[in-house]
Amino acid sequence: MNYLLQQAHKKHGPVGLLYSIIIVAFLSSCASSSAKPENAGQPAAVLPVLKVAAVPATTYREYNATLEGKVNVEIRPQVDGYLDKIFVDEGAYVKAGQPLFRINDRPYQEQLSNASALLLAAQANEEKALVEVNRLTPLVQNNVVSDVQLKTANAAYQAAKANVAQAQANVSNARINVGYTLITAPVSGYIGRIPFKTGSLVGRGETQPLTLLSDVNEVYAYFSMSEIDFLKFKNKIAGNTVADKVKQLPAVELVLPDNSIYSEKGHVETMEGQFDKTMGAVSFRASFPNSAGLLRSGNTGKVRIPEQLSAALLVPQEATFELQDKVFVFTVGDSNKVASKPITISGKNGAYYFVEKGLQAGESIVYAGLGRLQDGAVITPQPISLDSLLKVKPL
Numbered sequence: 001m002n003y004l005l006q007q008a009h010k011k012h013g014p015v016g017l018l019y020s021i022i023i024v025a026f027l028s029s030c031a032s033s034s035a036k037p038e039n040a041g042q043p044a045a046v047l048p049v050l051k052v053a054a055v056p057a058t059t060y061r062e063y064n065a066t067l068e069g070k071v072n073v074e075i076r077p078q079v080d081g082y083l084d085k086i087f088v089d090e091g092a093y094v095k096a097g098q099p100l101f102r103i104n105d106r107p108y109q110e111q112l113s114n115a116s117a118l119l120l121a122a123q124a125n126e127e128k129a130l131v132e133v134n135r136l137t138p139l140v141q142n143n144v145v146s147d148v149q150l151k152t153a154n155a156a157y158q159a160a161k162a163n164v165a166q167a168q169a170n171v172s173n174a175r176i177n178v179g180y181t182l183i184t185a186p187v188s189g190y191i192g193r194i195p196f197k198t199g200s201l202v203g204r205g206e207t208q209p210l211t212l213l214s215d216v217n218e219v220y221a222y223f224s225m226s227e228i229d230f231l232k233f234k235n236k237i238a239g240n241t242v243a244d245k246v247k248q249l250p251a252v253e254l255v256l257p258d259n260s261i262y263s264e265k266g267h268v269e270t271m272e273g274q275f276d277k278t279m280g281a282v283s284f285r286a287s288f289p290n291s292a293g294l295l296r297s298g299n300t301g302k303v304r305i306p307e308q309l310s311a312a313l314l315v316p317q318e319a320t321f322e323l324q325d326k327v328f329v330f331t332v333g334d335s336n337k338v339a340s341k342p343i344t345i346s347g348k349n350g351a352y353y354f355v356e357k358g359l360q361a362g363e364s365i366v367y368a369g370l371g372r373l374q375d376g377a378v379i380t381p382q383p384i385s386l387d388s389l390l391k392v393k394p395l
Contacts, residue, residue, distance in 0.1 A: 048367040049332050049381040050319060050389065052359050054311040057395055059347030059354050060304040062255065063223035065286070067299040069214035071187050076210060078180040079103060080203035083196055090194050093293070094185045094213070101210055103202065105181035112174035119167035126164045129157035189215035190296065214297045219290045221254060221266065223303045224281035236307075246271055252286050255302040262301070264289045307347065313355040314386065315343070316393070319367045320353065329359070330366040330373050338366060338377050351393045 081103040088100050136150045192212035196202060202210065225233065239245035246268055254262035266288035275282045286303050288295065320327050320343070327345055330338040343358030359365070366373065367384060 044336065044378045044380045045369065045372070046380040046382050047369045047373075048384045049364050049379075050316070050367045050384055050386060052313055052315060052355070052361055052363050052365060053386050054313050054361045055386070057309050057312045057314065057349060057352075057354065059307050059309055059312065059349050060253075061229065061307065061347065062302045062304050063225065063229075063284075065221040065223040065254070065301050065303045067219050067221050067295055067297065067301065069189065069216040069297045070218040070220060070287075071189065071213075071215035072297055073186055073189075073213045073215075074209040075100060075183060075185075075213055077101075077103060077183065077202045077204060077206070079108065079177050080205075081105075081107065081181065081201070083198050083200050083202055086194065086196075086198055088191050088194075090191055090211075092191045093189070094191060095188045096185055098185045099182060100185055100191075101183040103181040103183070105178055108174065108177045108181055112171065112178055115167065115170040115174040119164070119171050122160065122163040122167040126157070126160035129153065129160040133157050183210065185213060187213065187215045188217075189213045190293070192297075212297075216290050216293060216296055219288050219295045219297075219299075221286045221288060221301065221303050222283055223286070224276070224279065224283050226281050227275065230282055242271060246284075250306050252306070253304040254286075254288055255304055257300060261304075262288065262295070266303075268303075268305070309347075309354065312346075313359055313361060314395075315353045315355050315359070315365065316367065316389065317348070317351050317353055319365055319370070321370050327353070330370060331359075332364040332366060332379070332381055336378050336381055338373055338379060339375050349395050352395060 083101060084104045085102040086100075087102070088094055088098075094100065132153045133150070136145060136153050139145045140147045140150045190213070192214065194211045195208055196210060234242070234245065237245040237248050239248050249268045251265040251267060253265055256262055266286045268284055268286045270285045272283040284303075315329065320329050322328070326342050328340045328342050331341050332338055341358055343353075344356045345353045346356035347354045364381070366379070367389075373379075
């Protein structure tokens with residue numbers, strides 16, 4: 001091509017060169033127009049396509065929860081002293097009334113003995129004062145002595161009776177302190193950590209309890225609802241008051257940390273009286289039976305509240321993709337062209353999303369192979385039915 005241009009320039013000068021350039025450009029354009037596109041003739045991708053349908057289903061709302069035993073008791077000493085005996089081990093199950101700890105009781109036994117002796121002395125003084133009253137009474141009646149002496153004797157007798165009552169109270173208090181040296185379980189449950197050992201000095205001023213006793217025959221799961229979830233709950237559940245609505249809630253499930261479902265179902269019992277201003281949420285309490293003792297205080301999990309849907313648009317999760325915190329699907333339109341479309345999720349169950357907005361029953365979506373699709377791409381649909389999919393991946 002360069003050789004032809006050089007020859008034209010020699011023979012005809014600049015004008016000939018110009019005409020030669022025009023001719024070469026024309027020939028090049030014809031050649032390029034006659035060439036085939038690089039991607040021409042490639043077949044459209046064959047992808048499975050699912051027609052969206054509305055089916056009865058159950059969706060779940062999950063809320064993070066913390067578990068506590070129905071009764072959690074801090075075991076604390078009521079008297080000061082040295083631990084003489086620890087009767088239980090950490091993690092042991094104990095029954096109500098079973099001995100747990102014993103504090104050295106010798107000082108308190110001595111206090112009881114001293115109080116008992118003072119009581120005997122007070123009772124003796126009371127008897128002596130009563131004898132004096134009985135001696136003076138007939139003498140006053142016969143005008144042998146002045147009634148002033150009898151009044152004085154009666155006053156002494158009343159003082160002696162008061163001293164006896166005070167001494168009896170001291171004896172009772174000393175006996176109570178002796179009783180406090182033996183610490184028993186107030187309820188049945190499991191023993192927590194025991195930070196003290198035999199010989200440790202313990203007392204009422206100790207910040208740390210001797211142990212924590214948990215009654216876990218029934219456990220409470222505490223969870224919180226956001227304001228938006230609470231409004232949905234209030235609008236969907238029947239009842240005149242919030243308490244009535246709580247009673248109408250169905251049985252709930254507990255999802256354990258390994259994503260397994262706890263075997264026993266529970267019930268939501270109460271709701272806190274006000275919202276937490278810092279979190280914008282309100283707390284609920286669900287109760288679960290725990291006769292086998294599998295759950296313990298301090299466990300975590302998720303409370304699942306079921307919601308029955310008469311007709312829910314079902315979309316497999318694998319037929320969706322996320323972009324900037326939004327969920328999308330590829331719909332199949334005219335000429336089998338695909339287009340991405342955002343959808344609003346109302347809930348999920350297993351491998352399926354329930355669509356609240358963005359799709360209508362009867363629309364077709366691409367089920368798999370989304371990673372290589374772009375808006376406007378043409379595919380060859382391979383229809384699959386929702387019924388066949390539900391047999392493989394049931395709700």
